[in-house]
Amino acid sequence: xxxxxxxxxxxxxxxxxxxxxASLPQLWDGPLWQAGLLGVVLVWRTLxxxxxxxxxxxxxxxxLLMATVAATFYSFGRLHGPEAGTALITSxxxxxxLELVSKRDAYVVIVLGYFVCATILLFHRGPAMALYVIGCxxxxxxxxxxxxxxxxxARRRQHLSVAAVMVAQALPLAVxxxxxxxxxxxxxxxxxxxxxxxxxxxxxxxxxxxxxxxQSSELAFRVQFEGEVPPPRQRYWRGLTYSYFxxxxxxxxxxxxxxxxxxxxxxxxxxxxxxRSLSDAADTANTGYRYRVIMEPSRQRWLYALTVxxxxxxxxxxxxxxxxxxxxxxxxxxxxxxxxxDVTPAALPLDDLERRLMLDLPEQGNPRARALAQRxxxxxxxxxxxxDTALAYxxxxxxxxxxxPPRVAGDTVDRFLFGTRQxxxxxxxxxxxxxxxxxxxxxxxxxxxxxxxxxSGDYLxxxxxxxxxxSEVWLPGRGWVQVDPTAAVAPERVELGLRGAFENAADGAAxxxxxxxxxxxxxxxxxxxxxxxxxxxxxxxxxRQQAQxxxxxRLLGAVTPxxxxxxxxxxxxxxxxxxxxxVLNRRRDTPVSPLxxxxxxxxRALAQRxxxxxxxVSAAQLEAAVTRRWPxxxxxxxxxxxWFEHLAYRDQGExxxxxxxxxxxxxxxxxxxxxxxxxAK
Amino acid sequence: xxxxxxxRWLDRRLPxxxxxxxxxxxxxxxxxxxxxxxxxxxxxxxxxxxxxxxNLILGLCFLMxxxxxVAILHTFRNLSGLSLRAGASRAGxxxxxxSVEVVLIAQRRPHRALxxxxxxxxxxxxxxxxxxxxxLWLNLPLARRGRMRPPRLRVESRYPLGLLxxxxxxxxxxxxxxxxxxxxxxxxxxxxGDRERRVAHAGQSGSExxxxxxxxVPGDSMGQVDWKGYARGRGLNxxxxxxxxxxxxxxxxxxxxxxxxxxxxxxxxxxxxxxxRENRPYAMALPGAELPPGQGEEHRQRALNLxxxxxxxxxx
Numbered sequence: 001x002x003x004x005x006x007x008x009x010x011x012x013x014x015x016x017x018x019x020x021x022a023s024l025p026q027l028w029d030g031p032l033w034q035a036g037l038l039g040v041v042l043v044w045r046t047l048x049x050x051x052x053x054x055x056x057x058x059x060x061x062x063x064l065l066m067a068t069v070a071a072t073f074y075s076f077g078r079l080h081g082p083e084a085g086t087a088l089i090t091s092x093x094x095x096x097x098l099e100l101v102s103k104r105d106a107y108v109v110i111v112l113g114y115f116v117c118a119t120i121l122l123f124h125r126g127p128a129m130a131l132y133v134i135g136c137x138x139x140x141x142x143x144x145x146x147x148x149x150x151x152x153x154a155r156r157r158q159h160l161s162v163a164a165v166m167v168a169q170a171l172p173l174a175v176x177x178x179x180x181x182x183x184x185x186x187x188x189x190x191x192x193x194x195x196x197x198x199x200x201x202x203x204x205x206x207x208x209x210x211x212x213x214x215q216s217s218e219l220a221f222r223v224q225f226e227g228e229v230p231p232p233r234q235r236y237w238r239g240l241t242y243s244y245f246x247x248x249x250x251x252x253x254x255x256x257x258x259x260x261x262x263x264x265x266x267x268x269x270x271x272x273x274x275x276r277s278l279s280d281a282a283d284t285a286n287t288g289y290r291y292r293v294i295m296e297p298s299r300q301r302w303l304y305a306l307t308v309x310x311x312x313x314x315x316x317x318x319x320x321x322x323x324x325x326x327x328x329x330x331x332x333x334x335x336x337x338x339x340x341x342d343v344t345p346a347a348l349p350l351d352d353l354e355r356r357l358m359l360d361l362p363e364q365g366n367p368r369a370r371a372l373a374q375r376x377x378x379x380x381x382x383x384x385x386x387x388d389t390a391l392a393y394x395x396x397x398x399x400x401x402x403x404x405p406p407r408v409a410g411d412t413v414d415r416f417l418f419g420t421r422q423x424x425x426x427x428x429x430x431x432x433x434x435x436x437x438x439x440x441x442x443x444x445x446x447x448x449x450x451x452x453x454x455x456s457g458d459y460l461x462x463x464x465x466x467x468x469x470x471s472e473v474w475l476p477g478r479g480w481v482q483v484d485p486t487a488a489v490a491p492e493r494v495e496l497g498l499r500g501a502f503e504n505a506a507d508g509a510a511x512x513x514x515x516x517x518x519x520x521x522x523x524x525x526x527x528x529x530x531x532x533x534x535x536x537x538x539x540x541x542x543x544r545q546q547a548q549x550x551x552x553x554r555l556l557g558a559v560t561p562x563x564x565x566x567x568x569x570x571x572x573x574x575x576x577x578x579x580x581x582x583v584l585n586r587r588r589d590t591p592v593s594p595l596x597x598x599x600x601x602x603x604r605a606l607a608q609r610x611x612x613x614x615x616x617v618s619a620a621q622l623e624a625a626v627t628r629r630w631p632x633x634x635x636x637x638x639x640x641x642x643w644f645e646h647l648a649y650r651d652q653g654e655x656x657x658x659x660x661x662x663x664x665x666x667x668x669x670x671x672x673x674x675x676x677x678x679x680a681k
Numbered sequence: 682x683x684x685x686x687x688x689r690w691l692d693r694r695l696p697x698x699x700x701x702x703x704x705x706x707x708x709x710x711x712x713x714x715x716x717x718x719x720x721x722x723x724x725x726x727x728x729x730x731x732x733x734x735x736n737l738i739l740g741l742c743f744l745m746x747x748x749x750x751v752a753i754l755h756t757f758r759n760l761s762g763l764s765l766r767a768g769a770s771r772a773g774x775x776x777x778x779x780s781v782e783v784v785l786i787a788q789r790r791p792h793r794a795l796x797x798x799x800x801x802x803x804x805x806x807x808x809x810x811x812x813x814x815x816x817l818w819l820n821l822p823l824a825r826r827g828r829m830r831p832p833r834l835r836v837e838s839r840y841p842l843g844l845l846x847x848x849x850x851x852x853x854x855x856x857x858x859x860x861x862x863x864x865x866x867x868x869x870x871x872x873x874g875d876r877e878r879r880v881a882h883a884g885q886s887g888s889e890x891x892x893x894x895x896x897x898v899p900g901d902s903m904g905q906v907d908w909k910g911y912a913r914g915r916g917l918n919x920x921x922x923x924x925x926x927x928x929x930x931x932x933x934x935x936x937x938x939x940x941x942x943x944x945x946x947x948x949x950x951x952x953x954x955x956x957x958r959e960n961r962p963y964a965m966a967l968p969g970a971e972l973p974p975g976q977g978e979e980h981r982q983r984a985l986n987l988x989x990x991x992x993x994x995x996x997x
Contacts (some may be wrong), residue, residue: 121737148843149794151808173747186732444837
């Protein structure tokens with residue numbers, strides 16, 4: 001006869017709680033009907049447990065299942081993929097709970113629960129959510145402990161404490177496995193395609209775009225320096241360059257007909273000429289800055305670094321225009337090590353095709369700007385002097401730095417230069433580059449971030465509102481030179497960062513930043529939170545192949561499969577041994593009453609002072625022994641003995657904390673009277 | 682062949698004893714089906730974590746794996762230190778069931794959700810808290826007459842997580858007697874009593890003379906208690922009758938002829954039960970053993986036990 005093992009009632013509440021807890025994040029993120037579904041299931045289940053309703057028949061359940069699948073398809077447009085899959089598995093989890101009868105059903109629900117926990121981590125990667133998932137795991141474990149203990153006398157709390165103890169015991173080994181188990185490369189490509197647009201750079205620039213970025217205080221990336229940190233005015237984090245202008249929009253471009261090797265080097269294959277000359281120049285130059293950049297997911301391939309960045313090509317390549325490009329979109333934790341060297345001498349000659357591209361302008365448009373550039377050209381033969389004149393023009397003419405410039409259309413450069421004269425970095429970079437090209441100087445727009453805020457002297461946070469655009473001009477004999485026309489107009493934007501700039505300018509433009517929280521306490525809290533988040537990103541989320549190899553090299557000397565295997569084996573053995581001693585130790589199992597513990601303390605303390613009494617001594621015998629040895633302690637020992645016996649043999653039950661405190665006090669009195677009697681001798 | 686080797690190995694490793702304390706030599710442990718499923722989930726999460734390059738999912742997988750390792754220790758701990766002692770036993774007829782008492786003693790730690798079973802009987806679940814003893818009666822099907830040693834008892838536990846099963850095969854030094862299956866026979870194989878070999882059906886025949894009273898001893902037949910005296914407050918006494926020598930029945934093995942041993946014993950058994958039911962005194966003579974005359978529950982037990990032990994070399 002097959003027995004149906006029922007789920008004991010004391011286990012049920014943990015199971016329900018585990019289901020609710022594990023589903024919550026998905027209910028929060030997902031479509032509303034899911035919350036409704038779980039609500040209906042929970043109410044139905046409760047009524048069933050109270051015998052007010054019966055389990056719906058097979059056909060209604062099937063209909064419910066189909067409806068759920070259909071609703072998932074309706075909400076997500078598909079059934080595969082992480083979002084739809086997560087929604088589906090969470091719904092199935094709830095539905096399975098409805099038809100929970102036997103122990104086997106409970107096992108199925110719990111297995112689904114582990115998957116639901118994993119899907120939470122797919123979309124939420126903060127430290128708080130990790131703790132939350134551990135909490136869910138404890139609840140699931142408590143449910144397991146409950147269904148495996150069918151004794152009706154079992155108490156609910158018992159399961160939770162068993163689960164909590166076991167998970168706590170498992171954590172150290174889990175950490176060791178996390179550190180040691182080799183990370184292998186993905187077996188097949190599974191990208192999270194959440195379809196949500198992320199703030200950040202885009203591959204084109206037209207007025208108004210950076211203004212939107214500026215309003216977001218979301219983190220873009222963090223930088224951890226080894227050694228020297230560059231001053232704020234040198235923190236130009238280059239991300240991408242725009243070389244093609246169509247009259248209103250700047251776009252990325254490369255000289256026509258160039259092959260990939262001429263533009264990128266990914267560390268494999270033969271060294272391209274341009275990379276060889278760059279790295280030769282870098283070898284003779286000063287050391288520069290060394291740092292690691294920890295990216296936030298940007299869903300884009302552009303990486304940010306100071307010029308000229310050299311890297312070890314762990315998933316990124318160097319482009320000919322001195323920027324780093326990731327091999328794939330940055331969807332998760334990604335970090336890279338950079339050495340930035342300022343190779344100012346003309347390390348790279350400007351190719352003819354490249355020169356043509358960097359001078360390219362639309363046939364027509366912006367005639368006044370072109371005329372201005374021609375006037376400058378006639379005045380200065382030297383390109384450097386011309387650049388200075390242009391910067392002086394920006395500085396001396398009444399240009400204003402503002403985040404909310406009036407909209408301009410048509411000949412945007414002319415309208416800005418000779419009309420509104422209000423704008424932010426994009427307007428300045430765009431018009432400056434236009435002027436340079438019109439004057440015959442190869443120039444391009446660079447987009448990236450400028451500045452960043454140091455967090456407790458440890459690392460730099462660069463946020464979306466640090467987004468910036470500036471220019472680079474190619475000067476004979478000097479190569480590409482960075483020019484920031486915005487700095488000519490609003491030097492504080494570069495020196496103090498955007499937030500600082502607006503704090504100084506006590507005008508209405510600071511309105512947007514009033515809410516950014518410069519309250520000292522809040523600011524401090526925010527910094528701490530970010531500090532935790534940074535280390536979480538770096539050590540937990542960013543602990544990938546390279547980081548693991550670095551750490552293991554430091555721990556194990558060399559990273560060989562044999563060493564890792566041995567280390568894993570050792571860790572598991574040591575862990576099992578220590579835990580085995582802890583768990584299987586008989587002595588710890590013996591329940592000791594607080595009174596016995598108190599007795600043992602005095603016994604031990606006396607033994608330390610030279611009075612060795614047998615373990616089976618009674619309170620009265622102990623008192624007698626103390627009195628014989630230290631007559632002056634006789635009174636105190638008598639007090640202690642009487643109080644002990646009173647607590648041990650009275651019939652008011654277990655001694656309370658106050659009683660025990662009294663006993664403790666008397667014990668101390670005995671011990672201190674020993675000291676005084678010693679002194680008397 | 683293999684089975685015998687296994688049995689021999691078990692007998693060496695876990696010899697029969699009155700009391701057994703489970704320790705690492707006696708406990709086996711292996712994952713359950715659900716344990717394997719759990720590990721499979723962990724492996725799937727590992728691949729998920731690798732493919733999504735999600736360290737947190739990997740961390741969850743590692744936590745699950747180390748929870749499994751911790752569960753090994755806890756499942757082992759749930760059996761380790763448990764003592765089992767052979768308790769009493771209740772005999773039964775061949776074809777029916779006897780039962781055997783097993784006492785579980787928890788010394789220092791609780792032992793929860795233990796399943797005890799042998800052969801393919803449904804398991805019985807029991808939990809013992811530290812410092813307590815719990816007794817469990819386990820049924821034992823009786824296939825043939827005689828002294829029956831129960832097979833190895835399987836003590837199993839999946840507590841706390843059900844991921845692993847730890848078990849031990851305990852051989853307790855216990856005996857359960859199997860009485861012969863009663864076989865109806867019209868002729869009473871007896872000497873004495875009535876001339877005819879039939880026994881009068883009357884409960885208390887007139888051939889007995891009232892002798893007096895004596896104090897009740899457990900096992901005395903209820904039919905002989907002096908209920909009237911008890912109702913008058915004279916205490917529980919038993920009426921004694923002097924039976925005439927001719928009324929005493931000697932059930933004799935030798936008087937059944939031409940039948941195999943077991944059948945003879947079955948017939949004797951039938952008559953023992955019948956005479957007991959009728960509250961008639963009887964005695965029994967088997968080759969090599971004799972039961973003096975008597976009556977009552979205790980006497981019946983003794984007679985049945987004697988029948989069960991007939992031909993037993995180990996009889997003690």
